[in-house]
Amino acid sequence: MTTPFLFKKIWKEVKPYSIFPPTSVHATWAPVKLEPFTTRFQSFSIDNGTVLKVAASCRRHQTTVTGLLHALVLLCLSSELSDMKGFAARTPYDLRHYLPSHTKEYPWLVPKETICNYVSVLDHKFHPDLVAKIRDEFSPDRLAAGEPLSAEIMHTVWSVAARVRQEIKERLDSGIVNDVIGIMKFAGDWRPQQESEARKPRYLSWLVTNLGIMEGGLGKAENERQGDDWTIHRAQLFLSTEIPSAALSVAVSTIKDGQMDITCSWQDCVVDPDLEQDK
8 A cells, every 4th residue: 555545545534524625526415314224225127138238338338337337327317416516436346356265364265255245445536527518418308208319428428438447447457556445454443433424525426336247057067966956037236325325326236148137225315206216
């Protein structure tokens, strides 16, 4: 961890917002509320044929489903939240690829074969000039009438999706150097840290987390050994509310050769009811 990175992160945690007001990308549209604790959600599924087409389009535009979802959420919120100048979002990512197996301290541990919560996060900023460009190009009325999105807005969507994918790639390529997870050791007690976060203006408007593609069942040879056949037809990832974190959580899970399930969750009374209906 480099010294400039450490100082930047510590300053972000301790700076007084009474002197340094929220930036143009802070989620001022969704103030932090400690109650109620209720999490609300909506979900939908995409059939395998459509999933394959979407994945192929993502590859052609040098992005991923995660990048595309970030771009689409940005499109929707830019249209719905006219008072917002910019946005910030987050992508959690898996750390197991960087963790060693069979260490001296934990000889039994193989991270890639273990159900665990080894994750870190990457934040993305969408500045006012981009948001203004989206608002100029996007016509909600045209979409409501069942007409396709214009070529201009589709170009912007794919451009944003590709940028997000590139940011994720650069973060993954850098390994664990200057990873925010390294700052956690300075929090002696997580509860006071979270209470402190809840007193600050909300930074993140949304996050997108993607479990990737899961095998739908055992292979033929394995089935014969087990003496039983089974398959997974659907997998749904659901995130409960983390009060000081993102106002919206978009979670994706896909079964190989099967459907994709997407769930959007949020804290009750934080998101405006009109926006809930639009989702």
